[in-house]
Amino acid sequence: MEAYFDNSATTKPKGEVVDIMLKSLTDYYGNPSSLHKKGVEVEKLVKEARKQLAKSLYAKPEEIIFTSGGTEANNLAILGTIKSKKREGRKIITTKIEHPSVLNVYKTLENEGYEVVYLRIDEYGMISIDELKENLTDDTILVSIMHVNNEVGTIQPIEEIGKILKKLKKRPTFHVDAIQSFGKIKISPQKIGIDLLSVSAHKVHGPKGVGVLYIKKGTKIQPIVFGGSQETGIRSGTENVPGILGFGAAVSDFNNKIEEHIEYIKNFREKFKEKILAQVKDIKVNGHETCHAPHILNISFSGIRGEVLLHYLEQYNIYVSTGSACSSNKKSSQSHVLKSMKLTNEQIEGAIRFSFSYTNKMEEMDYAIEKIKNSVEELRMIIKR
Ligand SMILES: Cc1ncc(COP(=O)(O)O)c(C=O)c1O
The missing domain is CATH 3.40.640.10 (Type I PLP-dependent aspartate aminotransferase-like (Major domain))
Incomplete structure (x- = not known):
């Protein structure tokens, strides 16, 4: 998968x-x-x-x-x-x-x-x-x-x-x-x-x-x-x-199907957010509660560096981002956006951006959330040791 x-x-x-x-x-x-x-x-x-x-x-x-x-x-x-x-x-x-x-x-x-x-x-x-x-x-x-x-x-x-x-x-x-x-x-x-x-x-x-x-x-x-x-x-x-x-x-x-696509990703993001909040402890959703795009979900994972989680998830073919790929040029620098939002250093360092498309399937969501839950637990255990 x-x-x-x-x-x-x-x-x-x-x-x-x-x-x-x-x-x-x-x-x-x-x-x-x-x-x-x-x-x-x-x-x-x-x-x-x-x-x-x-x-x-x-x-x-x-x-x-x-x-x-x-x-x-x-x-x-x-x-x-x-x-x-x-x-x-x-x-x-x-x-x-x-x-x-x-x-x-x-x-x-x-x-x-x-x-x-x-x-x-x-x-x-x-x-x-x-x-x-x-x-x-x-x-x-x-x-x-x-x-x-x-x-x-x-x-x-x-x-x-x-x-x-x-x-x-x-x-x-x-x-x-x-x-x-x-x-x-x-x-x-x-x-x-x-x-x-x-x-x-x-x-x-x-x-x-x-x-x-x-x-x-x-x-x-x-x-x-x-x-x-x-x-x-x-x-x-x-x-x-x-x-x-x-x-x-x-x-x-998309001229023919835009409403359908928007509905799909809106629903996808909401379900993903609900499930990840229910299953993964100590996380925070960043951004606006209501005025947000239907496809972007930014989450800070406490105690974990986003970059480490990103690479950990790669082994399961789960692809996410720590910020904007186009702006980071693959170098790890702190996000100017999260800084401007006055997030704590830990929240900034632990941020992951999930961005969805109408082409994503529900089974991909379930697969990813399970792997994220396990990965976060494993990484937190390693850090604690
Ligand atoms: C908000 C925003 N502006 C501009 C760009 C740059 O667009 P392009 O990659 O087509 O040069 C991006 C790409 O990520 C973007 O997200």
């Missing part, structure tokens, strides 16, 4: 995704910019994938810009905005718990003289709307807030933020990193008043290395990559056709 509970790090590509990607390497290998029919047939397929992405975000196809992943989408959103608003101000508002593909951009901007306000979060991983309001001034050019936190799953109040920003006379650009919420929470950027929104294919059973930046029509943004003017000049470079078609296939599947 295998229990892959690291779906926030990445997901297994679906069969349809692999099929179309393979076909794009063997048959549809033309360049979508070529004028002959080999190019035109690929251009049509890319157009269809774009349509599927647009549908998933209740957007227009021309608002969908393909990138090399979530990281580039976030970089483009931030750097592209500040480039286009050079004369309007130098203040940016974000949170302390963003992904490194956002936080590390701000580090470089701070060195260039930009003022970056990092909103604090409470013990549940939630920002304060009052703190946001206090910081909104006329020279704020960008507000960039993640939708779902990748480590603890807390959902930020982006609808409320959208409403607040809409009322401002000088409205900053609103960017949302929706990489962890896409496919797990229905989201319409246009309705909320989001100008820029990042998503990534490999979190939704698509391939790695392809993402999208949704850019609301009329939003001021400049490119950060220059070349042959693909993607309406916002993101030059010959398109990653296998990736884009794979992304399209992943999304067209």
Whole structure:
């Protein structure tokens, strides 16, 4: 038996995704910019994938810009905005718990003289709307807030933020990193008043290395990559056709079944939480009790290092994470998210993130919980000796 509970790090590509990607390497290998029919047939397929992405975000196809992943989408959103608003101000508002593909951009901007306000979060991983309001001034050019936190799953109040920003006379650009919420929470950027929104294919059973930046029509943004003017000049470079078609296939599947998938993972997480709390002693669930994503469950195991438990579980083909795989770079450093939530050192060190998908089976849950229970008991015994 295998229990892959690291779906926030990445997901297994679906069969349809692999099929179309393979076909794009063997048959549809033309360049979508070529004028002959080999190019035109690929251009049509890319157009269809774009349509599927647009549908998933209740957007227009021309608002969908393909990138090399979530990281580039976030970089483009931030750097592209500040480039286009050079004369309007130098203040940016974000949170302390963003992904490194956002936080590390701000580090470089701070060195260039930009003022970056990092909103604090409470013990549940939630920002304060009052703190946001206090910081909104006329020279704020960008507000960039993640939708779902990748480590603890807390959902930020982006609808409320959208409403607040809409009322401002000088409205900053609103960017949302929706990489962890896409496919797990229905989201319409246009309705909320989001100008820029990042998503990534490999979190939704698509391939790695392809993402999208949704850019609301009329939003001021400049490119950060220059070349042959693909993607309406916002993101030059010959398109990653296998990736884009794979992304399209992943999304067209969930466009039809999203409600079903959400219901399934919600129920899966609740059952998992109930069972693990009942069977494993001295554990604490981290994150928000109600405002949490349906697929992420972060738990601190007292007296055990999360990393040790992670490797212990590997022998049973149970795969989990200590934090964010994309941010940790396999080095063990303390989570900036759990630190910001003011967890104790023991709770931070003992944290494990379980992240589920609708592809996980109930028997995997039962298998994993039994092994986790035994492993935790064994490890605690070893430590006691
Ligand atoms: C919240 C969040 N933002 C950005 C990224 C980066 O996306 P990608 O791996 O597609 O570059 C991740 C990946 O884990 C993420 O969880």
